[in-house]
Amino acid sequence: MNTPPLLQHYKDKVVPNLKKKFGYTNPHQVPRLEKIVVQSCMGKSPDRKLAVDDAAAEITKITGQRPSISFSRKAVANFKLRQGEPLGARVTLRGTRMWEFLYRFINITSPNIRDFRGISSKSFDGRGNYACGIQDQAIFPEIEIDQIKRHIGFDLIFVTSAPNDAEGRELLAELGMPFRDMKKANETATETAEATA
Numbered sequence: 001m002n003t004p005p006l007l008q009h010y011k012d013k014v015v016p017n018l019k020k021k022f023g024y025t026n027p028h029q030v031p032r033l034e035k036i037v038v039q040s041c042m043g044k045s046p047d048r049k050l051a052v053d054d055a056a057a058e059i060t061k062i063t064g065q066r067p068s069i070s071f072s073r074k075a076v077a078n079f080k081l082r083q084g085e086p087l088g089a090r091v092t093l094r095g096t097r098m099w100e101f102l103y104r105f106i107n108i109t110s111p112n113i114r115d116f117r118g119i120s121s122k123s124f125d126g127r128g129n130y131a132c133g134i135q136d137q138a139i140f141p142e143i144e145i146d147q148i149k150r151h152i153g154f155d156l157i158f159v160t161s162a163p164n165d166a167e168g169r170e171l172l173a174e175l176g177m178p179f180r181d182m183k184k185a186n187e188t189a190t191e192t193a194e195a196t197a
Contacts, residue, residue: 004099006106006175014174022167031128031162031171036098038063039090040154041070049086055152056089061142062154063101067091104141105156106176112139118180121169128168130158130177 015030024030038059045051052069059067067089075083093101110119123131134154137143162168173179 004096004103006103007096007099010175014171017174018167018170021170031160031167033098033102033158033160033171033175034094035159036093036101037090037157037159038067038093038101038154039070039088039157040152041088042086042152045150051150051152052086052089054149058137058143058152059089059091059154062137062140063091063093063097065091065093065097102158102175106178109140110178112141116178118178121173121179121181124165124168126165128160128162128164128171130160130168130172132156 010032015027018024018030019027022029040055040059042048042051042055056067056069068091069086070088070090072083072085072087110116119132125131132155134156135151137152137154138145138148158172160168160171162171169179
């Protein structure tokens with residue numbers, strides 16, 4: 001089986017660059033991408049069950065993997081929500097599918113975003129993981145625009161082994177993630193590291 005191009009790029013270029021920048025002595029210290037979670041919540045839709053089915057079908061087309069359905073744990077009268085009612089769909093990508101999805105997202109999908117100037121580099125969680133929201137599934141090349149039944153938004157979560165945001169941000173930037181404010185983010189990370197030292 002052929003190695004995905006982005007995984008080969010990670011091994012050949014990203015690992016040496018990160019070793020040099022952060023001074024890792026052990027190869028296991030080098031941050032790596034562990035998984036990508038693609039999820040969509042349809043809790044606000046009046047026809048939740050149909051909306052969740054539509055979201056699951058779109059996620060399947062985008063990722064090539066059948067998503068799992070998430071259900072409500074308890075009833076909430078204000079939202080007209082019953083216990084056990086379907087709320088959303090999510091899929092977790094690992095291995096080859098993960099690398100291929102990231103390659104398509106960086107090179108094909110993200111440039112399709114209207115007025116695209118890069119994505120924000122601020123949405124890290126403090127532990128090196130990054131999340132971004134997609135408002136419309138039409139930017140994915142796998143979706144046929146004339147067959148869209150409803151506009152569905154997605155959350156993409158990139159889970160890394162990085163111990164902090166600075167290293168996670170650098171990992172994703174080296175992989176080609178089109179951050180628009182990378183320089184400013186690096187300056188902030190440096191200031192934070194110096195303040196805590």
